[in-house]
Amino acid sequence: MNLLLLEEADFVSADRVVLADRRFTHMQEIHRVAVGDTLRVGRIGGLMGKATVVRLEKHQAELDVSFDQPPPAKLPLTLVLAVPRPKMLRRLFQTVATLGVPRLVLVNSYKVEKSFWQTPFLHPDSIRENLILGLEQARDTVLPEIIIEKRFKPFVEDRLPAIVENTLGLVGHPGPYPACPRAVEGPVTLAIGPEGGWIPYEIELLGKAGLTPVQLGDRILRVETAVTALLSRIF
């Protein structure tokens, strides 16, 4: 946790917060704070700043907070991902938030197992929890927007074209395609497939929506690694 993220409910007055949950435990066990210590804080969706510990008790801490710094810029990106297997999904939400993705669309795909949609990690509370972990890691305050699209075709035909409009549309796909471009200026829409890749029909529909296939070489990457590798290259 490189930034302590504060919710509106934490505030007991305009410049005071009281913490008693995971964040309190982390302050005690990892940062080993004492009264008078300062910590980096951010207000979810708002500015970042400093907190000073003014009261420390067995189960809670009170902090005096001030905010003066904007969070880092997000990437000019919409990321479209086939839903990965649950154990990857949790970390993926964290990684997406850490990297500064402002909007993530999770879509179905032929090679997504139906059971993946049943995971508790797709519950809004769980998504928010993992996004916050990712923001705390990166020192950011703004939650990415997460859009769930359980049906591939209606999303790609009816809603994706408006997202792709005026952006560079790319779909990561192994095969005889151009290498993924580097240092792109301007907004991008990037789609990344499931383990096993998109099927030809999906690539065709994504193409009609404005996404051009690009590849990253012979090595097959886990979804989380592919997301990081593609974004690091594109931006």
Added chain:
Amino acid sequence: MNLLLLEEADFVSADRVVLADRRFTHMQEIHRVAVGDTLRVGRIGGLMGKATVVRLEKHQAELDVSFDQPPPAKLPLTLVLAVPRPKMLRRLFQTVATLGVPRLVLVNSYKVEKSFWQTPFLHPDSIRENLILGLEQARDTVLPEIIIEKRFKPFVEDRLPAIVENTLGLVGHPGPYPACPRAVEGPVTLAIGPEGGWIPYEIELLGKAGLTPVQLGDRILRVETAVTALLSRIF
């Protein structure tokens, strides 16, 4: 597992292997193979090719194998990493193998907790197991070389200069440094610090050994994400 990696001990003749371990279970439960099915295989340290299932029993399978394809090229890189916390280390070995890093040096650093060195994930058998998982993911056969350096100063002063010689030497470090270069031609030596970063004294010694600080922006990345992001940008 995108590639079934075979050890010398698996061979019962020049072109036959018998599998009864994790790989057998994976073939049954994930690939649901039947007699006559083919799978991609690789010989550890050698060529890749195809296997045909010729016998399938309750606890073992026999495969007919042939090899004709070289593994993908490695990156021209030595990666120097401060030892991360154990739960990251395991995945890091996988990621490093997946990305095609041929040589990884794990070093101590002021901000590495002493306890990190006690982890069973640094045992040679565990390292090898995780490297193999990473190779299976990427479809590669060649194990990266792993070098353990428990003392920072003797490594950086006495052995690092010879590694850096005739390479581009970089150290990832947040701060007012140039952005990490893109699409570098030729060999690179890259050092990445612990959570919390290198201390100034370490940056100074790494500098004397030929490593120039470069940064990746304001966001603080987990070690595994930083490795992927830096390598994707440099190569």
